[in-house]
Amino acid sequence: MNKFEKVVRYIISLIKEEKLKPSDKLPSIRAMAEEFSCNKSTIIRAYQELEGKHYIYSISKSGYYVIESMEREEDNLEVFDFLSASPDLNVMPYKDFQHCINQAIDIYKNEIFSYSPFEGIYSLRCEIQKYLQDFQVFADVNNLFITTGAQQAINLAVNMPLPNKRTNILVEQPTYYGALESIKNTDCNIYGLDVSKNGIDLESLEHILKNHDIKLFYVITRFQNPSGFSYSNEDKKRILALIQKYDVYLVEDDYLSELDLDTKADPFYSFDDTNRVIYIKSFSKVFLPGMRIASIIVPDRMKNEFIKYKFTSDFNSPAISQGAFEIYLKSGMFHTHIEKIKKVYKNKLDILLEACKTYFDDSIKYSKPNNGFFICIYLPDNIKAAYITNILKEQSVYVKDCSDMYLDDFNKENAIRICISKIEENKIDKGIEIISKVIKQNRKRLNYIADNIMIP
Template sequence: MYKYLDVLNKIEYMIENEEFKQGEKILSIRKFADLFNCNKWTVIRALEELEKKHIIYSVPQSGHYVVPKKDILNQNEALITDFSSSSPDSNVFPYIDFQHCINQAINTYKNELFIYGTPKGLPSLVSVIRKELAHYQVFANNRNIFITSGVQQALSILTLLPFPNNKHTILIEQPGYHLFIEQLETQRISTVGIKRDYSGIDLEELERIFKEMDIKFFYIMPRYHNPLGYSLSQKDKQEILKLADKYDVYIVEDDFLADYETDSKADPIYSYDYQSRVIYLKSFSKIIFPGLRVGVAIVPDSLTGLFSKYKIYSDVDTSMLSQAALELYIKSGMFEKHRKKMRHSYSQRAEKLHDSLQKYCTINNGTKMYHNYGNCCIHTCLELSTKINIKNILKESEKNSILISDTSSNYLQDFDDKKNYIKLNTSNVPYEYIENGIKNIVDIIGK
């Protein structure tokens, strides 16, 4: 890694940990050079990049100062507090580090990046990801790992792919991933739903569906469910897998927030699979940035040949430049550094969300608050009384510069047991605005 990037990251870390507070002057170039044992030109380059990221600003004849966050956020007439977006916070995207990896990838691989690759992905990246996934108790052979253009592409392929069990209906949690639901309904794929709430999944109902219906695979988000934010217990994960083995149903496990796990004992369903029953999916969109479009699918031997063919039909191969840059980003240690930074940031927001809901939500105004106490997550839902018109809540919140959304798109159109949920996601809400935002939402509901 270039020396200026190391200096940049150290100064940014000092600012994040409030060694220099908002609006406060930071050290001089000379003092930074002495502190980090480097020349002043290295420090100047690092400071220039921090200015581009709007983390500091310079005052002629005075020095550099930390940009006050509140001033930036209030440049508009009204601060927009966005609880509706689930995208990663663009303010923490690793632009500089990843730009370095892109440049390095071009220098390393040259013309290999600009010709067609393989449907499985860049072989060197496959090996790097295999080692990376082992941290989550996901152990796989290279032959079973496919690099995809995000999880969405993997789901599209699996939906169309004929499975060895010769079944045709897809089972999906309700509420569930809205884009997959839209895809299934648009393509008129035979689909049924099963209720998922904060107590988990009714295993008796799951067994009935597995036994009586033609279930090809069960698409499930065991960890930090979207939109509920709740994780299944290890016992439930094991029981679901037992039922899948018993009734010849495949499990498609979407572990999209694996990088934010804080419980070292929270293993995925895949880790218990000894019958090649689970297809494991993971994305890098929620930890780096969505535009990267690199996901991972671990496919059992019985499906690798067909999956490879269908992927060629889909896009020939995933962007080789993105793959090569990601490989270098992981191998350099930059990814682990960024993951720790993001995990810390999101953990703080999750705790603030949890505390704010505890403080302001009561049963008295028709609001039920559910949250996974044992494992904080940055998103959750409020269940409202069926007497409350959620559309009115959304409109009134928008008038007060607060963006929230309901879960109407997270349900199949013909699913009967739909809850009156409001989704809350703090990935794009600054830490210092979470509590006030929750208070205002609850006040609006109370009226």
């Protein structure tokens, strides 16, 4: 059992034994990391898993707390899970992958019972190299490494020194919480760039790159978490021109490339002719998160630093997962699985967007990606996202307040994130209807209060 699983089971046992009671605050991320002798990112991921399973909830800048009631575990309540960002369990290929694990035990017994190469099993790296060519990612296998999930790849990329010898980091705002927390734990100064409602402002980007000695820019290529935003090919080319001009590197998180319906939408890496893009490809969101397999492509000039940081991080990623995934990928089963889930998630997103169109009036704006897991709902200024999130919890509708996906001092959008990855198709319409009603009811209440305030 790995540290992540130990933390999850430990907290669940405390809750079930009532050592942690409803509304109790969980130990801090720092305290838990020290207790379990692991990285803070492991604790963050475990707490997010518990939040997705409705054992706990988070309050921005305060911490994590135990949910008031676990009755929904007994199916006494209908739950609308727009919070969890893990894959739909109903479309996971457990039996197929189990066969691959059994084969991997036979084929890779030497690697499993000893230390496997810290770069990753060579034959898997070759398979991923071939697989990525379908997404216009053409890389030398000697620059491609296996990491224990995308979180580790992000940690390594933001922490290792780069040739420009700078320390300031630029991130999208809002952005993936796990990446943001990893970057916050560095000694770097962090700058934010708004990419929410209206895409990216290239003038603002150039101003930041010109004036703040940026080391790297962390971007999510497509279906950004939480907004669902994707960069156009033209914007990718312009951004690459700017990072070359100002001697900046780009860390590209291409976690959902498989779901992109636009066959001409290529990653930043495919347009990079100056070796400034560090390309990260995770398989967690489209496959089995517990497998903890991701890949990272590192340019030649920083490869030695990456090798040093990877080696001191964990020696090697689990050989059993690597071997099983290689067999699954090589057999063509992964391709079949992707074609299946692409349709599942597209159908869910279509239902979601149609429900938003039906139930929201013109005062409620929302993002409209063509696929992926996420959209953002932008609330009226007088209805705060944290308040709506808590009201919805009382009706067993779980959404994410986007405020903790921003830097503390950044001008935050008043928004909630909706995720369709785990919710059942037949619950999406009703869930959005409930969200709409709650927003309208609270808007009426606040308007009434405002209209009837007695001014002395």
